[in-house]
Amino acid sequence: MDxxxxxxxxxxxxxxGFLLDFxxxxxxxxxxxxxxxxxxxxLGAALGLPLAPGEQGARNSIALLLDDGLEPEAYRLSAxxxxxxxxxxxGPAGVFWGAQTLRQLLGPDAFRSAPVRPDATYAVAHxxxxxxxxxxxxxxxxxxxxxxxxxxxxxxxxxxxAAHKLNVFHLHxxxxxxxxxxIKRYPRLTDVGAWRARTRIGHGASELWDERPHGGYYxxxxxxxxxxxxxxxxxxxxxxxxxxxxxxxxxxxxxxxxNTDVVDTARLSVWxxxxxxxxxxxxxxxxxxxxxxxxxxxxDLFPADTSPFVHIGGDECVKDQxxxxxxxxxxxxxxxxxxxxxLQSWFVRHFDAWLAERGRRLIGWDEILEGGLAPGxxxxxxxxxxxxxxAAEAGHDVVMCPQQQVYxxxxxxxxxxxxxxxxYVRTLEDVYRFEPVPPQLSEKAAAHVLGTxxxxxxxxxxxxxxxDYQVFPRLAAFAEVAWSALPAxxxxxxAGFERRMASHYxxxxxxxxxxxxxxxxxxxxKRPGVLGxxxxxxxxxx
Numbered sequence: 035m036d037x038x039x040x041x042x043x044x045x046x047x048x049x050x051g052f053l054l055d056f057x058x059x060x061x062x063x064x065x066x067x068x069x070x071x072x073x074x075x076x077l078g079a080a081l082g083l084p085l086a087p088g089e090q091g092a093r094n095s096i097a098l099l100l101d102d103g104l105e106p107e108a109y110r111l112s113a114x115x116x117x118x119x120x121x122x123x124x125g126p127a128g129v130f131w132g133a134q135t136l137r138q139l140l141g142p143d144a145f146r147s148a149p150v151r152p153d154a155t156y157a158v159a160h161x162x163x164x165x166x167x168x169x170x171x172x173x174x175x176x177x178x179x180x181x182x183x184x185x186x187x188x189x190x191x192x193x194x195x196a197a198h199k200l201n202v203f204h205l206h207x208x209x210x211x212x213x214x215x216x217i218k219r220y221p222r223l224t225d226v227g228a229w230r231a232r233t234r235i236g237h238g239a240s241e242l243w244d245e246r247p248h249g250g251y252y253x254x255x256x257x258x259x260x261x262x263x264x265x266x267x268x269x270x271x272x273x274x275x276x277x278x279x280x281x282x283x284x285x286x287x288x289x290x291x292x293n294t295d296v297v298d299t300a301r302l303s304v305w306x307x308x309x310x311x312x313x314x315x316x317x318x319x320x321x322x323x324x325x326x327x328x329x330x331x332x333x334d335l336f337p338a339d340t341s342p343f344v345h346i347g348g349d350e351c352v353k354d355q356x357x358x359x360x361x362x363x364x365x366x367x368x369x370x371x372x373x374x375x376x377l378q379s380w381f382v383r384h385f386d387a388w389l390a391e392r393g394r395r396l397i398g399w400d401e402i403l404e405g406g407l408a409p410g411x412x413x414x415x416x417x418x419x420x421x422x423x424x425a426a427e428a429g430h431d432v433v434m435c436p437q438q439q440v441y442x443x444x445x446x447x448x449x450x451x452x453x454x455x456x457x458y459v460r461t462l463e464d465v466y467r468f469e470p471v472p473p474q475l476s477e478k479a480a481a482h483v484l485g486t487x488x489x490x491x492x493x494x495x496x497x498x499x500x501x502d503y504q505v506f507p508r509l510a511a512f513a514e515v516a517w518s519a520l521p522a523x524x525x526x527x528x529a530g531f532e533r534r535m536a537s538h539y540x541x542x543x544x545x546x547x548x549x550x551x552x553x554x555x556x557x558x559x560k561r562p563g564v565l566g567x568x569x570x571x572x573x574x575x576x
Contacts, residue, residue, distance in 0.1 A: 035047055035159075035161070036534040037534070038513065038534055039198070039199055040514055040534075041135070041163050041518075042164055042518070043163070043165070044161060044162070044164075045161060045162040046160055047160060048159065048161065049159075050115035050159070050160050051113060051115055051159040051161075052113050052116070052117065052118055052119055052157065053155045054096075054140070054155065054156045055156075057094055058083060058085060058094050058095065058096065059085065059089075059094065060074065060085040060087060060095065060096050061088045061090045061092070061095055061098065062087075063090070063097075063100055064100075065100045065129075066099065066100060066123070068126055068130055068268065069132070071266065072266070073133055073136075076137075077133070077136070077137055077140070080143060080144050080147065080148070081144060081156055082148075082149030092118070093117055094118055095118040096118060096119045096121070098121050098123075099123075100126075101123065102124065103124070104123060105166050106128060107170075108123065108124045108164075108167075109121060109124070109128040109129060109135070109166075110122045110132070110164050111135055111162070111163040111165075112162050113161050113162075115160045119136060121136065126268065130267070130268050131167075132163075134197060135165065141156065142537075142541050145197075145542075145544035145545050167516070167517045168518060168519050169483075169485030169486060169517075170201075170484060171484040171485030171486065171487065172199065172486070172487070172517060173200060173203065173433065173485065173487030173516075174195060174203060174204065174487055174488050174490060174505075174512075175204035175205075175206055175274075175490060176191060176203070176205060176206065176492075177209070177489075178205065178206065178207065178214050178492070179206055179209035179211050179283075180209065180211050180308070180491065180492040180493045181233075181492040182250035182251070183492075183498060185252060185256050185259070189260065189263050190498075191203070193267070194509070194545070194547070195269055196268070196269060197541075197545070198513035199513060200269070200509075201269050201270065202269065202271075202485075202487060203269050204345060204487060204489075205260075205272065206345075207252075207273055207275060208275050208283065208284065209280045209283065210280050210283055210305035211304065212228055212230060212248075212283050213228050213251065213284060214228060214250070214251045215252055215254075215257060215332070215335075216251060216252065216256075217327070218331060219331065220287070220327065222287040223284060223287050223288075224251040226304070227283040227287035228249045228251040229247055229248070229304060230248055230283075230303070230304040230305065231247055232244060232246070232247070233246075233248045234308060235496075235564055236561075236565045237308070238308045238309050238567075240565040242563075244496075249304075258335060261335065261336055261340060261341070270342070270343075271340060272341060272397070273335075273336050275346060277348070277381070277385070278351050278381050279315075279347070279350050279351030280311065280349070281313070281314060282305045282313045283304045283305070285299050285315070286302045286303050288324065290320060291315055291320075291321055292313055292315065292355075293355040293359045293361070295360055295361050296358045296359045297313065308493045310352060311352070312355060313355070314352060314355055316359070317361075317377055318365070322384060329344070329389070333392060338393050342394060342395055343412065344394050344397070345396075345414070346382065346385055346396055346397075347398060347399060348378070348382055348399050349398075349400075349401045351378055353374035353375070353377075356377060362377065365377065376405040376406065378402075379402075379404065379406045379407070382402045382408065382411070395411070395412060396412070397411065397413065397433070398414065399416050400413050400421025400422065400425070401417075403421055403424060403425060407425070409429075411430060412432065412433065413425040413431070414432075414487075415433065415434050415435060416441075417436070418437070418438060418576035419575070420576055422434050422436075422483070423472060426482040426483060427476065431482050431483075431484050432484065433485060434485070434486045435487045436576075438576070439464070439465070439573070440465065440468060440486070440487070440512060441488075441489050442488050442489065442504045442509070443491045443493065443494060444456055444458055444459070445457060445460070445566070445568060446460065446461055446462070446504075447461065447550075447554065448568075449554060451555050453494075453500075453503070453559060455566035455567075456567050456568070459568075462511050462532075462535075462552075463511075465488075465511040466511040466528050467523040467528070468486075469522070469523050470485065470516070471483050486515065488508070488509060490504065498548075499548040503548055503550050503559055504550075505549075506542060506549035507535060507538070507552075539552075
């Protein structure tokens with residue numbers, strides 16, 4: 035049995051089992067409707083089975099039940115010879131994750147969109163699987179600003195997260211290179227800010243350019259559809275609007291948002307390059323009111339029950355313009371602040387209070403710790419473990435996503451054929467041995483680690499296939515780290531994981547995922563002549 039992520043307990047499998055065929059029925063108790071709909075629309079379509087409604091306890095049936103003796107995301111799957119399959123979950127999500135396990139037990143055909151063997155029967159061996167997740171936050175961040183992905187690709191991404199029992203989708207919607215969400219009161223954010231004139235191909239030192247305009251955005255109904263689609267799969271969506279740095283696309287659309295007393299912001303366009311940009315938001319009342327308007331519309335699109343957190347970025351805010359700006363310096367003096375770091379802290383605290391008044395929690399990259407952090411804010415620790423450790427020890431909730439471990443734009447191999455190689459080598463084994471809770475954390479602080487996420491920055495990922503290549507198969511290893519109670523990194527059975535991956539590659543093939551093959555990139559996956567930025571050696575443990 036080659037389940038990924040590995041379950042907590044398995045009894046069996048033994049000889050005999052349960053055969054699914056066109057007579058198999060589906061019983062869904064109240065509260066299990068999401069799993070019921072998914073089984074019929076996805077598993078039923080893949081295998082050509084109607085899964086007609088049936089009675090609990092009937093022979094040749096799949097039964098979905100709630101069990102308040104289990105944790106909300108825990109499940110117990112029982113396959114009984116000549117009887118059927120029963121999935122009990124502590125809540126609707128637990129039943130849904132049990133349905134994902136059932137799909138894996140049925141083999142790669144269950145991952146297709148239509149039946150390839152219409153007359154086949156599919157067997158589930160007699161067994162019991164009991165399982166529960168290690169962390170409540172098991173996420174992936176997708177950057178759709180650097181390279182826009184159409185809505186259909188985002189929905190497909192959600193399906194892939196669900197298949198790996200990941201339950202948080204962090205959507206990076208704005209940056210210097212593009213604004214990707216419709217805000218009705220500020221139409222120029224997408225009329226102007228969603229489009230750039232050209233795009234550098236490869237790393238920032240590359241001399242290759244794609245001279246075609248690039249862009250796109252999601253309408254508000256697109257966003258509602260994405261959020262609803264995610265909720266059906268028990269995935270919460272964390273929207274990110276990056277402030278006060280990474281904001282040139284917004285400033286290009288509305289120049290008054292920038293530091294107009296330092297630069298001629300009316301001459302700025304949506305940035306066509308990569309790196310850290312000096313053009314940041316002006317710390318004015320006008321800027322605050324503008325972004326309050328943005329967030330008002332955003333909260334309507336991302337309901338609190340599925341999106342309790344709102345990400346405000348806060349990373350890589352270059353302070354040079356604030357240092358030179360009479361307006362920014364006057365604001366520092368007016369507020370009695372010590373320096374520009376405290377000015378950014380004031381900016382973050384304003385939106386922390388604003389979001390808290392509306393029942394939401396602010397989360398930001400670990401730079402928001404600089405200058406002091408509002409009590410209720412949470413931290414995405416990306417520059418290493420240190421920011422997360424400091425935040426957790428201070429009583430803040432933390433999501434561990436250190437770039438040295440789980441940045442999936444980083445290359446997977448040190449070979450010359452690796453396309454557009456960025457950063458340190460992070461192999462499948464490296465990701466499998468990633469530990470989200472560093473040993474130096476006290477027991478009390480470790481309880482503030484909500485979980486972990488992998489981050490997918492798309493400067494060198496121009497389309498879905500490039501995203502697939504960088505993300506897979508490493509996301510499978512990451513999912514096991516986030517879900518399963520694994521031993522210490524050095525004691526993990528990577529050889530056993532690789533053996534299970536042999537089955538999982540067949541599932542990814544059926545799903546049409548353009549993953550990196552174990553032997554290296556296929557000819558069409560290579561990008562000869564495109565400059566990357568490889569960093570040699572092992573990444574620092576910081």
